[in-house]
Amino acid sequence: MATMCVIQKIVRRTGWQFKHQIGHHRISGLGQSPYCIAAEAPALENKVNGRHRILTLQSMNPQGVKKPFDEVIKANIGDAHAMGQQPITFLRQVVALCTYPDLLDNPSFPQDAKRRAKRILESCGGQSLGSYSISQGVHCIREDVARYIEKRDGGVPADPNNIYLTCGASDGISSILKILVSGEDKSRTGVMIPIPQYPLYSAAISELNAIQVNYYLDEDNCWALNVNELRRAFLHAKQYCNPKVLCIINPGNPTGQVQNKRCIEDVIHFAWEEGLFLLADEVYQDNVYSESCQFHSFKKVLHDMGQEYFNNVELVSFHSTSKGYMGECGYRGGYMEVVNLHPDVTAQLVKLISVRLCSPVPGQAAMDVVVNPPQPGEESFEQFIREKEAILGNLAQKAKLTEELFNKVPGIKCNPLQGAMYAFPRIFLPEKAIEKAKEHQMAPDLFYCMKLLEETGICVVPGSGFGQNDGTYHFRMTILPPAEKLKILLQKVKDFHVQFLEEYA
Amino acid sequence: MATMCVIQKIVRRTGWQFKHQIGHHRISGLGQSPYCIAAEAPALENKVNGRHRILTLQSMNPQGVKKPFDEVIKANIGDAHAMGQQPITFLRQVVALCTYPDLLDNPSFPQDAKRRAKRILESCGGQSLGSYSISQGVHCIREDVARYIEKRDGGVPADPNNIYLTCGASDGISSILKILVSGEDKSRTGVMIPIPQYPLYSAAISELNAIQVNYYLDEDNCWALNVNELRRAFLHAKQYCNPKVLCIINPGNPTGQVQNKRCIEDVIHFAWEEGLFLLADEVYQDNVYSESCQFHSFKKVLHDMGQEYFNNVELVSFHSTSKGYMGECGYRGGYMEVVNLHPDVTAQLVKLISVRLCSPVPGQAAMDVVVNPPQPGEESFEQFIREKEAILGNLAQKAKLTEELFNKVPGIKCNPLQGAMYAFPRIFLPEKAIEKAKEHQMAPDLFYCMKLLEETGICVVPGSGFGQNDGTYHFRMTILPPAEKLKILLQKVKDFHVQFLEEYA
Structure with a gap:
């Protein structure tokens, strides 16, 4: 058929x-x-x-x-x-309060959870999770995401207008790929992905009729990404397509490696050299176990490499409520942050997400708790930690x-x-x-x-x-x-x- | 660009x-x-x-x-x-209980809400809304949807295996269109839509590079759908494309008309004659105001027209938590029921939705309450009504x-x-x-x-x-x-x- x-x-x-x-x-x-x-x-x-x-x-x-x-x-x-x-108690408390605001009068819920719920509801139409949010996501949640990123990245500024709340990270990845793979030369567009990879990428590329360009992670070297292999794959692909996008999964899925700063710098330099659009799948940013490893965000490394890079390399980074320590897969919460996105691409992105109205608002609320957890001194802090x-x-x-x-x-x-x-x-x-x-x-x-x-x-x-x-x-x-x-x-x-x-x- | x-x-x-x-x-x-x-x-x-x-x-x-x-x-x-x-109290109570199951011990929540919440949770992995459901949707919710449809349609059987829970109705509509518009002759596939229409349809058709075939609703006749106009549009379209799909919005958006049974019979007969795949957007099925009007589902009418039709016409019907009396747009809950779907198409549908993992589980829970509201004799019945x-x-x-x-x-x-x-x-x-x-x-x-x-x-x-x-x-x-x-x-x-x-x- x-x-x-x-x-x-x-x-x-x-x-x-x-x-x-x-x-x-x-x-x-x-x-x-x-x-x-x-x-x-x-x-x-x-x-x-x-x-x-x-x-x-x-x-x-x-x-x-x-x-x-x-x-x-x-x-x-x-x-x-x-x-x-088990779910993180505080996360579920906030979402339950948003769901059924009568609970705001219930003394068994902590004040810090109530404060967050009220703040989210005040940013929702009619103070209800049942209203459509703007397509990009509830504004105060995007503010919290931006603050979270700033804190994570040691003060590198983040703008709520560059944050898009998504239906899980997958939704963001598919949407961005859809926009980047379009136009007349669509079927010649190459998208570089690691092998092994999370198959969402290969599926999305196939669905878009784009060309999958494989670069191989180095199994003998703890699944490290070697920039020479990136270059090999890129040059080879140039013979038959136009590689435009480079996808990175860090920490790796299914491979579990955590990239060091030097490796990320190499990747960014390579993307800058070749004008590649970077997609950084960072949904496991909280899941780092080896004591010798540390999560470095692409955004932070990009910033630290200086203005020439930070003003020019196009980057989208993805996060999700589904992984980390919260594991809230069913909520389909996620966000992406865009850096140096061309205004034309931004305009298309906004239109694309507008047709779908908005990502699920309860998932947006869950995302809010992930990026805005209890702070020292707050009632729920100790239990949360x-x-x-x-x-x-x-x-x-x-x-x-x-x-x-x-x-x-x-x-x-x-x-x-x-x-x-x-x-x-x-x-x-x-x-x-x-x-x-x-x-x-x-x-x-x-x-x-x-x-x-x-x-x-x-x-x-x-x-x-x-x-x-x-x-x-x-x-x-x-x-x-x-x-x-x-x-x-x-x-x-x-x-x-x-x-x-x-x-x- | x-x-x-x-x-x-x-x-x-x-x-x-x-x-x-x-x-x-x-x-x-x-x-x-x-x-x-x-x-x-x-x-x-x-x-x-x-x-x-x-x-x-x-x-x-x-x-x-x-x-x-x-x-x-x-x-x-x-x-x-x-x-x-305001949200329907019962709906939010059930979803809050599912979100934060500690509340199951709270005496201020009614027993009927607790029963429903427990039942939903028992059907979720780890009894948590935070688990992925199977891609088609939580099983017991699909059972409830099937029972709801049977009741609505005077006993016409509905099978939970033919129900797919979706991220709002839009998601279901886009997914089905994506599958129906594919293959070699994709760009010659015609999709018939009413004019005026809800622009999701035209956007989806355009995105898929299919051909939009307009049939005009009769403004002078209360925006009625006239089968002669359908036939005109179909025959005209046959000159330049292959019309395969016929979309109906009933009650109409933006036009607000409610189709009578005779009209639906005509449409079904026409679809049967021409081998068209029917998409019935029935998200406003609870929103009927004129005393002279009544909602008739395409499924029920199809059934009543006899075996020749009921065994052959391919139909997908869509519903949503966003409209009706509940207005829970932010939850992105919805379902579709498929009738006579070809096994190959079913297989593709299942694969397509599998890549996206699952629709938001809180939205699935909200959908459950819509199709399984309090019954006479239950504690919350009067308030709900x-x-x-x-x-x-x-x-x-x-x-x-x-x-x-x-x-x-x-x-x-x-x-x-x-x-x-x-x-x-x-x-x-x-x-x-x-x-x-x-x-x-x-x-x-x-x-x-x-x-x-x-x-x-x-x-x-x-x-x-x-x-x-x-x-x-x-x-x-x-x-x-x-x-x-x-x-x-x-x-x-x-x-x-x-x-x-x-x-x-």
């Missing part, structure tokens, strides 16, 4: 090749991408809990034969609350644990998880397994992940969904399950892997 | 020709569409309230000369809460009032406002005014609306933003301002119009 074209292309380009079939079970008609698998998981659980007969990923197959696991562990998507992480540090401390421990355990398994090699919330270990697959996968018309790492799921109930995403060097195989696994469960999970992966190696030796 | 292409085309095709200039004031760089004007309005108010010096739409110009009005009345967008409408009926009764009165008052003005002719929340009166403009507008390179009704804004502070949208028969002029005005304010507004429009006619006589 003609109408299948766009999507098929997405699937083809991103390498999303999930099969519908797991053993004897269909994954209920969905499941052609890492996200499908991901998104599907809660439904599978619901089904396990009773109502539906079309059970799929469960411990019992339709013939009543017990599978070798008791539960499905979804380590495939960065969905913190679904893995049991306690909750935040517990979550981040926990993630840091699990990052360490995961790296250590994976590296003890023969045939698995895992770089340090410096940041973000995923391990992306390399798996060395025996030739026989690779042949077997080909027989099944599956990518070898997909074959591996499907086996893992079938035999252990652990759901991870094959590296082929993110891109990887030819002949290398990986999977992405979140470190979000609670520590005890994560240990069991890692032990199971280990046992599975050892057995897999034996089976295909 | 090449990158301006897409948007310029949108602007060109939709006739969005708002000027940035109002008198001596710039509308701060936004404002090229009805939505921009709309979206901008709250920001303008903020600016009026003090913080910014770049004041625009206000009663004082920069030279300190008082404008002839004290406040800007935004009658340009269906944004109920911004106009002072009281609030709902007050809002709808009020709108019905204002619909009547608006029609009557407009029709007393010489040179204004207004069809009955049978439903939705807008008046779309025809304005008869003197030749001299039309010439003057041309001098300013403005559409005549834009010129009129700008004058109205400059002189009275009343913000309405010119008919050229929605499309209209050549040589006719209109504007769209919401009936959402409170009754007292609406009366003042109507009187001001009347005085302005009389004076305008004199000035350009």
Whole structure:
């Protein structure tokens, strides 16, 4: 069918090749991408809990034969609350107060939460979250975002007029790409993305009929971005397209590396030299675990490089409520900050977002709390810090644990998880397994992940969904399950892997 | 610039020709569409309230000369809460309980609200609104939507698997159009839309590079849809494109007509004959005011026409939390129900929405309350009905009032406002005014609306933003301002119009 074209292309380009079939079970008609698998998981659980007969990923197959696991562990998507992480109390208090302002009289809510809620409501039409905001987002929230950025970046000025509140970071990324990839030479526009990458990028590029230009992260060097590789990719791409945009994910997804300042300077210098538009996906800016690493924003580094750069390099940076310590994925809150955006591009952006009216206002309110948390001296400060540090401390421990355990398994090699919330270990697959996968018309790492799921109930995403060097195989696994469960999970992966190696030796 | 292409085309095709200039004031760089004007309005108010010096739409110009009005009345967008409408208590209680589940122990919240909140949370990953839902939407909410549709349609079965929760109705409409307009013959695909129409349609069609096929509603017959006009438009379009999709807005926006059953049958028969895919925008299904009118869903009528139709005509129907009596625009809640969707199209739809992860979960929860309100015997029932009926009764009165008052003005002719929340009166403009507008390179009704804004502070949208028969002029005005304010507004429009006619006589 003609109408299948766009999507098929997405699937083809991103390498999303999930099969519908797991053993004897269909994954209920969905499941052609890492996200499908991901998104599907809660439904599978619901089904396990009773109502539906079309059970799929469960411990019992339709013939009543017990599978070798008791539960499905979804380590495939960065969905913190679904893995049991509790919401930050203060964030939910503020949003609840905004939702139902009668609670402003309730003495059990802290004053600092009430102050924030009142301030947000005063900036909403009719003092209601139910009004459309202006398309760019509620003004006082954009002010708070700007102040947050200034503080984060040691005083580098940020302007609320350069902030756009978005429906998660994905929405901002897609919108900007849509504008940058347009016009007559649209189909010759090159967009440089890291490999491995978060597949939103490849999907968006494919949907826009632009050209994906891969630059490879250096696995042997902790997934570092090397500017020589950027240059190689750029020069090669110039032979067949017009590379205009350079996407960076820092901290990396799925790779978890945190870029150092020097690396960011190199990237910026390169973008300046070649007139590339920089997209900096910085949604994991709060998720840095390695003590030797620190998050540096592209904006701050750009500023520190001096006026020639700061006045000329076009940059958009993205953030989100979904990751960090808050993990509020369902709210679809996010923002982007634009730097040196050409007025024509700004005008287009404003028009594009206007057609969609506005991003969800409760998500905007959640974003506000993220950028304007309780301050020392405020009533909720201690609880907030306690909750935040517990979550981040926990993630840091699990990052360490995961790296250590994976590296003890023969045939698995895992770089340090410096940041973000995923391990992306390399798996060395025996030739026989690779042949077997080909027989099944599956990518070898997909074959591996499907086996893992079938035999252990652990759901991870094959590296082929993110891109990887030819002949290398990986999977992405979140470190979000609670520590005890994560240990069991890692032990199971280990046992599975050892057995897999034996089976295909 | 090449990158301006897409948007310029949108602007060109939709006739969005708002000027940035109002008198001596710039509308701060936004404002090229009805939505921009709309979206901008709250920001303008903020600016009026003090913080910014770049004041625009206000009663004082920069030279300190008082404008002839004290406040800007935004009658340009269906944004109920911004106009002072209060949220439905029960809806906000349920969403607040979901947001901050500690409140489930609070005795001041009614049990029926708690029951609903618990049920929603149990269907969310980790019992949190902060988890991603599956891309199609939280399962139990889709069940409630299906039950709501069954009840609305007198028992015609609805399947939760055919329901997709969306980020407002706009998101659903854009997604479906994106899938239907794809493949090799994409740029020859015709999409039939009513004129006048809600400009989301023309914008989406333009963005997709498809072909907009206009069918004209019959102004002399209360904006009725005449199937002969549909056929004319279809046959004419067949000469240069392949019309595949037929969009219907019922109750109409901006035109406010409510289609009778016979008319819907005719449309369905026509779609069946010509193999057209039907999109039924039914977001105003609760907004029917004329006693002689009743809302008939396309699904129900399709069912009643018998198996040949019900098994074959492809239909998608859209609903939203933003309109009706709830007016929860900021939540971006919505759903679509698909009927007879081809499995290939379903597969594509699922993949498309998977890339975006999920629609905002708080908006999904709000949608749940809309489709699953308090029932007789439940604690909140009476208050809910009281609030709902007050809002709808009020709108019905204002619909009547608006029609009557407009029709007393010489040179204004207004069809009955049978439903939705807008008046779309025809304005008869003197030749001299039309010439003057041309001098300013403005559409005549834009010129009129700008004058109205400059002189009275009343913000309405010119008919050229929605499309209209050549040589006719209109504007769209919401009936959402409170009754007292609406009366003042109507009187001001009347005085302005009389004076305008004199000035350009």
